[in-house]
Amino acid sequence: MSLTVVGSIAFDAVKSPFGEREKMLGGAAVHFSLAASFFTDVRPVGPVGDDFGADEFAILERRGVQTGDIERVSGGQSFFWRGRYEYDLNVAHTEDTQLGVFGDFEPKLSDEAKAADTLFLANIQPDLQRQVSAQCDAAGFSALDSMNLWIDTAKDSLLAAIAEVDCLVLNDAEIRQLTGESNLARAARAVMGHGPRAVVAKQGEYGAALFTEDEKFFALPGFPLEDVRDPTGAGDSFAGGFLGYLDSHDGELDEACLRRAMGYGTVLASFNVEEFGTERVARLTREEVDERFEALHEMTQFEPLPVR
Amino acid sequence: MSLTVVGSIAFDAVKSPFGEREKMLGGAAVHFSLAASFFTDVRPVGPVGDDFGADEFAILERRGVQTGDIERVSGGQSFFWRGRYEYDLNVAHTEDTQLGVFGDFEPKLSDEAKAADTLFLANIQPDLQRQVSAQCDAAGFSALDSMNLWIDTAKDSLLAAIAEVDCLVLNDAEIRQLTGESNLARAARAVMGHGPRAVVAKQGEYGAALFTEDEKFFALPGFPLEDVRDPTGAGDSFAGGFLGYLDSHDGELDEACLRRAMGYGTVLASFNVEEFGTERVARLTREEVDERFEALHEMTQFEPLPVR
Numbered sequence: 001m002s003l004t005v006v007g008s009i010a011f012d013a014v015k016s017p018f019g020e021r022e023k024m025l026g027g028a029a030v031h032f033s034l035a036a037s038f039f040t041d042v043r044p045v046g047p048v049g050d051d052f053g054a055d056e057f058a059i060l061e062r063r064g065v066q067t068g069d070i071e072r073v074s075g076g077q078s079f080f081w082r083g084r085y086e087y088d089l090n091v092a093h094t095e096d097t098q099l100g101v102f103g104d105f106e107p108k109l110s111d112e113a114k115a116a117d118t119l120f121l122a123n124i125q126p127d128l129q130r131q132v133s134a135q136c137d138a139a140g141f142s143a144l145d146s147m148n149l150w151i152d153t154a155k156d157s158l159l160a161a162i163a164e165v166d167c168l169v170l171n172d173a174e175i176r177q178l179t180g181e182s183n184l185a186r187a188a189r190a191v192m193g194h195g196p197r198a199v200v201a202k203q204g205e206y207g208a209a210l211f212t213e214d215e216k217f218f219a220l221p222g223f224p225l226e227d228v229r230d231p232t233g234a235g236d237s238f239a240g241g242f243l244g245y246l247d248s249h250d251g252e253l254d255e256a257c258l259r260r261a262m263g264y265g266t267v268l269a270s271f272n273v274e275e276f277g278t279e280r281v282a283r284l285t286r287e288e289v290d291e292r293f294e295a296l297h298e299m300t301q302f303e304p305l306p307v308r
Numbered sequence: 309m310s311l312t313v314v315g316s317i318a319f320d321a322v323k324s325p326f327g328e329r330e331k332m333l334g335g336a337a338v339h340f341s342l343a344a345s346f347f348t349d350v351r352p353v354g355p356v357g358d359d360f361g362a363d364e365f366a367i368l369e370r371r372g373v374q375t376g377d378i379e380r381v382s383g384g385q386s387f388f389w390r391g392r393y394e395y396d397l398n399v400a401h402t403e404d405t406q407l408g409v410f411g412d413f414e415p416k417l418s419d420e421a422k423a424a425d426t427l428f429l430a431n432i433q434p435d436l437q438r439q440v441s442a443q444c445d446a447a448g449f450s451a452l453d454s455m456n457l458w459i460d461t462a463k464d465s466l467l468a469a470i471a472e473v474d475c476l477v478l479n480d481a482e483i484r485q486l487t488g489e490s491n492l493a494r495a496a497r498a499v500m501g502h503g504p505r506a507v508v509a510k511q512g513e514y515g516a517a518l519f520t521e522d523e524k525f526f527a528l529p530g531f532p533l534e535d536v537r538d539p540t541g542a543g544d545s546f547a548g549g550f551l552g553y554l555d556s557h558d559g560e561l562d563e564a565c566l567r568r569a570m571g572y573g574t575v576l577a578s579f580n581v582e583e584f585g586t587e588r589v590a591r592l593t594r595e596e597v598d599e600r601f602e603a604l605h606e607m608t609q610f611e612p613l614p615v616r
Contacts, residue, residue: 088490182396184513185532205492206514209529217607221517221527224493259610297612299525302567304605 003247004113004139005032006045006132007122007236008102009052009070010079012277017087018229024277025056027079028122028145031233034281035240035268037063038289039248042240043113045069045132047101049076059282069113076101089231090204109135118247120239121165123147126157133164141253143167143200143243145235151178163195169239172201172209185211198258200242200265202235210262218259223270223296230276234269237281241268267292311555312421312447313340314353314440315430315544316410317360317378318387320585325395326537332585333364335387336430336453339541342589343548343576345371346597347556350548351421353377353440355409357384367590377421384409397539398512417443426555428547429473431455434465441472449561451475451508451551453543459486471503477547480509480517493519506566508550508573510543518570526567531578531604538584542577545589549576575600 012026029044036042043066048056052072060067077100084093107128114135119142121129129144136142142165150158151174158178162168168175168191172184181187188199188211199211205228209219242265249257267289274280320334337352344350351374356364360380368375385408392401415436427447429437431454441450450473458466459482466486470476476483476499480492489495496507496519507519513536517527550573557565575597582588 183534183536185534189534203514206511207527207529209532217532218610219515219529219532219608221515221529224517224525224527226491226493226497228491256611256613260613263610263612293612297610300527301609302526302571302605303564304571304601305564305568 001117001247001250002041002043002112002115003036003118003120003243004043004045004069004109004116004136005029005036005120005122006107006129007032007120007124008079009044009046009048010081011051012232013080013082013096014084014230014232014276016085016089016230019276021276025059026081026232026277028233028236030060030278031236031272031281032120032122032240033060033065034063034278035237035272036244036247037065038241038268038284038286039244039264040118041066042244043069043116045107045109045113047071047073047076047105049073049078049101052078059278063282066112069110071108073101083232085231089228092231107132107135114138118142118243120243121145121161122236122239123150126150126154126161129161130157130164133161141166141243141246143169143239145169145239146174148174148177159194162191165196167198167200168196169200169235169242170202171235172203175199175201184209185217200262202238204231204234207266208238208262210258212255212258216255218255218262220262220266220296220300223266223292224299225270225274228273231273232277234273237272238265238269241265263293263296264289266296309425309555309558310349310351310420310423311344311426311428311551312351312353312377312417312424312444313337313344313428313430314415314437315340315428315432316387317352317354317356318389319359320540321388321390321404322392322538322540322584324393324397324538327584329584333367334389334540334585336541336544338368338586339544339580339589340428340430340548341368341373342371342586343545343580344552344555345373346549346576346592346594347552347572348426349374350552351377351424353415353417353421355379355381355384355413357381357386357409360386367586371590374420377418379416381409391540393539397536400539415440415443422446426450426551428551429453429469430544430547431458434458434462434469437469438465438472441469449474449551449554451477451547453477453547454482456482456485467502470499473504475506475508476504477508477543477550478510479543480511483507483509492517493525508570510546512539512542515574516546516570518566520563520566524563526563526570528570528574528604528608531574531600532607533578533582536581539581540585542581545580546573546577549573571601571604572597574604
């Protein structure tokens with residue numbers, strides 16, 4: 001099985017109360033790909049500049065990520081994001097965003113990228129998401145992330161993009177904003193009215209909730225951590241674990257399978273935030289993933305014995 | 309088994325985007341008692357004024373709540389709270405609080421109240437909580453709720469009260485405020501350093517998390533509801549379901565038992581918010597409680613099959 005992701009491949013500058021980095025590998029497609037690499041062949045699609053060198057490719061390639069669709073634009077600069085987190089890490093401030101080569105990005109996928117069984121459209125301009133989606137018509141399952149910027153400035157395009165995917169993966173506040181519905185359960189149903197058969201509401205440290213057909217609901221808490229250093233990329237790592245597991249699954253993507261995928265998403269997101277950027281996931285092992293998945297399972301199960 | 313609770317027995321005026329009530333039965337000890345009444349004999353302790361009449365007693369007595377320790381103060385007015393919720397029901401505004409007879413409250417418990425097996429100190433001034441705790445020395449399990457007001461104005465008393473109970477039940481933001489620790493897992497450990505062997509972090513619509521000894525963790529999402537009309541008393545209904553179940557449990561209060569109790573707390577809180585004040589829980593049936601408990605169980609379980 002194989003998984004294509006389109007999204008930012010970037011450099012990040014991040015400051016949190018627990019340290020800072022001036023220039024490190026980042027971007028949604030990077031965090032997603034590293035997380036998904038524990039489950040399947042993953043291929044990020046997107047442009048980088050001359051500044052993206054052997055060290056950055058090496059981080060991806062050591063995890064077996066297929067880098068053939070990372071387009072190096074001569075004379076260009078890679079996407080750059082600078083952000084700062086408060087002592088309450090839930091509060092983030094974007095201090096700078098430079099689109100660089102992403103400003104003129106026209107997705108041209110290789111045959112291998114087009115042939116993917118599973119597709120993830122990370123947060124980019126929704127018309128670009130649709131261009132990629134149109135090229136990946138073999139994908140049996142596709143999902144999309146977005147952000148408040150596109151809800152504000154390109155809502156019609158975003159709704160058209162959402163109508164074409166099987167699953168929306170979005171922060172819960174943005175699901176509310178997108179639908180104008182303050183109740184999350186109602187907002188998720190409204191999204192499903194546009195097309196998707198599943199909605200994943202990302203809830204930061206509170207975890208994530210899954211809404212599926214027939215009013216099915218599932219939720220997992222965030223994995224409890226005493227040391228969180230940099231939340232950047234947590235949502236994309238979640239999506240990478242979630243879709244990576246789904247792509248590796250041979251057979252119908254039923255409710256049981258989607259729930260396990262939520263578990264792997266939760267686990268990958270939790271490793272991602274333990275250190276800066278890709279530092280923790282880059283040296284993560286499959287054994288550690290499975291161990292934490294078991295721990296998450298133990299932390300969320302209970303036996304419904306009757307009351308005496 | 310039997311359960312004593314001390315806390316406000318009140319009238320509430322509530323306005324939400326889904327309706328309003330000018331004067332209805334409310335208060336922490338009332339919401340707690342109605343929820344706990346599905347599991348055990350519960351006895352609220354606290355003062356009311358002349359305005360508290362047969363209709364209010366009837367709501368409690370129909371659920372089998374023992375009202376003998378509700379002290380009617382001649383010439384007094386019952387505790388009164390007026391609040392308003394925004395369209396986002398997570399945002400609440402207190403518009404008026406009148407202590408009434410609670411201003412001169414000196415807890416004098418009946419022998420039956422003192423003999424309780426389980427004790428809940430709902431959110432009142434921490435020195436009053438300690439006076440009640442000292443009178444209930446037979447209780448095998450005790451828990452305490454509080455609020456930001458007492459963290460700001462009576463922190464030493466509050467910490468002394470917390471040191472005497474087995475379990476702290478508090479909103480997650482207040483656990484952070486109390487300990488000065490922004491990471492919830494660390495904050496919960498800090499609370500346990502003061503004495504309690506369990507900490508329940510209430511997280512509003514996101515559910516609740518349980519921290520216990522040996523770094524054990526458990527969490528449940530809020531029960532997903534498409535209709536939430538009045539969140540008032542959700543936390544106290546949670547505590548009522550939680551401690552009511554624990555009191556009904558014959559045997560050691562081990563991890564499995566605490567987890568089931570978290571489930572019953574979640575269920576009772578979810579019914580409470582569906583309508584105004586006590587309206588929904590007052591006509592709730594045990595069958596409905598068990599049905600929703602089963603549904604919650606179904607929504608939170610997953611099977612950890614190995615990845616192919």
